[in-house]
Amino acid sequence: xxxxxxxxxERYEELxxxxxxxxxxxxxxxxxxxxxxxxxLEDTVEKFREYRKLKDGVSEAKAMLGESDxxxxxxxxxxLSTLEPKLxxxxxxxxxxxxxxxxxxxxxxxxxxxxxxGGDEASLFVAEMFRMYxxxxxxxxxxxxxxxxxxxxxxxxxxxxxxxxxxxxxSQMKYESGVHRVQRVPATETQGRVHTSAITxxxxxxxxxxxxxxxxxxxxxxxxxxSGPGGQSVNTTYSAIRITHLPTNTVVSCQDxxxxxxxxxxxxxxxxxxxxxxEAERVHQIQAKERKQQVGTGDRSEKIRTYNFPQxxxxxxxxxxxxxxxxxxxxxxLQPTVDALIAHxxxxxxxxxxxxx
Numbered sequence: 001x002x003x004x005x006x007x008x009x010e011r012y013e014e015l016x017x018x019x020x021x022x023x024x025x026x027x028x029x030x031x032x033x034x035x036x037x038x039x040x041l042e043d044t045v046e047k048f049r050e051y052r053k054l055k056d057g058v059s060e061a062k063a064m065l066g067e068s069d070x071x072x073x074x075x076x077x078x079x080l081s082t083l084e085p086k087l088x089x090x091x092x093x094x095x096x097x098x099x100x101x102x103x104x105x106x107x108x109x110x111x112x113x114x115x116x117x118g119g120d121e122a123s124l125f126v127a128e129m130f131r132m133y134x135x136x137x138x139x140x141x142x143x144x145x146x147x148x149x150x151x152x153x154x155x156x157x158x159x160x161x162x163x164x165x166x167x168x169x170x171s172q173m174k175y176e177s178g179v180h181r182v183q184r185v186p187a188t189e190t191q192g193r194v195h196t197s198a199i200t201x202x203x204x205x206x207x208x209x210x211x212x213x214x215x216x217x218x219x220x221x222x223x224x225x226x227s228g229p230g231g232q233s234v235n236t237t238y239s240a241i242r243i244t245h246l247p248t249n250t251v252v253s254c255q256d257x258x259x260x261x262x263x264x265x266x267x268x269x270x271x272x273x274x275x276x277x278x279e280a281e282r283v284h285q286i287q288a289k290e291r292k293q294q295v296g297t298g299d300r301s302e303k304i305r306t307y308n309f310p311q312x313x314x315x316x317x318x319x320x321x322x323x324x325x326x327x328x329x330x331x332x333x334l335q336p337t338v339d340a341l342i343a344h345x346x347x348x349x350x351x352x353x354x355x356x357x
Contacts, residue, residue: 001098005048012041044097051094054087099349104205105171110273111203114159115152116179118197123156125182125307126199128330130160133176135332142166147254147266161270163206170205175318175341177203177304184309194310198303204273214272220244223260243267250274319344 015038018024024031061083064076113130115122137144142164149160164173181198222242240255241263252274254267306315307326314323314337321340323329329337 001095004098005044005094008041009045009048012038012045015041044094047090047094047097051087051090054083054090058083058087095350095353096346099346099353102171102174104174106168107170107205107207108163108165109169109173109203110147110161110163110206110270111173111176111201112159112161113157114200115157116198116200118182118195120152120154120156121182121184121186121195122197122199123152123158124154124186125180125197126157126160127155129180129199129201130157130162132330132332132334133164133173136334137164137166139332139335140166140169140172142169145266147270163266163269170203171342172338173203174205175304175338175345176201179303181303181306182309183306204277206269207272207276214245214268214275218246220246221264224255239263241267243271245271245275248275248278250278316341 015034018034019031019038024034058080061076061079064072064079067073067076111133113126115126118125134144143166145163145165147161147163150158152158179198179200181196183194183196185192186195220243222244224240224242239258239260240253241260242251242253243264244251250271252267252270254263254270304316304318306313306317307330308315309326312324312326314326314329315321316337319340321337323337325333
């Protein structure tokens with residue numbers, strides 16, 4: 001492990017020197033690439049340097065134990081009682097930092113929420129969940145752009161698709177994929193009975209053209225009139241776009257913009273993300289072991305979480321997490337749940353690494 005850390009530190013210093021090279025500074029594309037590589041190694045290098053400093057401190061304190069002066073020995077023992085646990089903790093943190101990173105973690109996401117069982121109540125919960133994710137995005141200073149939505153008759157959303165853009169969005173949101181179940185008394189329920197509804201959430205990493213190629217001959221593009229609020233242009237201009245990827249029969253549509261060109265651009269972003277997910281899943285199935293080291297499978301049919309409003313309780317079934325602050329979670333306090341899921345996934349990956357070693 002430490003040979004590898006030495007190599008990472010050498011690479012980090014070499015990248016630092018490159019950032020001062022006028023030839024690289026003048027090439028903005030190359031400069032951004034080198035800057036990102038340098039930034040990606042920074043946490044690991046800083047932690048490694050902290051580890052070395054602590055290790056030197058432990059060595060010095062152990063040497064002091066051989067002193068004839070009782071006060072010096074006592075001071076050394078006290079210092080060791082602080083440094084040794086800290087050294088062990090930093091070593092574990094280094095093991096985590098050396099785990100292979102998910103190549104999608106730094107990417108933006110396309111998020112899709114759809115009402116499932118429960119009719120109107122499910123559509124209301126879609127709207128509430130999207131509001132929760134919006135508040136969570138605000139905390140991280142992510143940009144949110146709605147691509148398409150279908151309103152329900154009761155003020156909810158039958159479905160909504162949006163892009164979340166910002167720092168490490170996928171790493172924070174990837175465990176939200178799956179079926180979310182809600183248990184509560186609907187506003188229309190006169191007998192006070194608790195109803196169970198469900199919605200599905202899909203979190204797709206946004207991909208670029210370099211990640212997946214789409215041939216124009218494989219696309220059928222239809223235009224239609226926008227529907228819903230939007231002023232005089234609604235139902236008069238064919239600005240809405242529907243794109244069908246013929247080989248996979250994948251259909252996406254966008255009518256959020258008044259411009260047909262902008263709607264097409266947005267629809268293509270969604271299409272690339274969906275096709276990337278299909279291809280990734282195919283590769284994962286071939287490899288067989290993929291997703292065994294992750295929290296749950298992310299399968300759309302899997303119930304991952306229950307929101308019980310009468311008991312103010314959130315339960316994440318994948319890791320057995322129970323939180324009795326559901327009202328605060330719905331106001332965007334999702335980070336403790338996200339952190340628990342990430343910690344569990346990391347622990348599983350460390351176990352797998354240890355077995356492989």
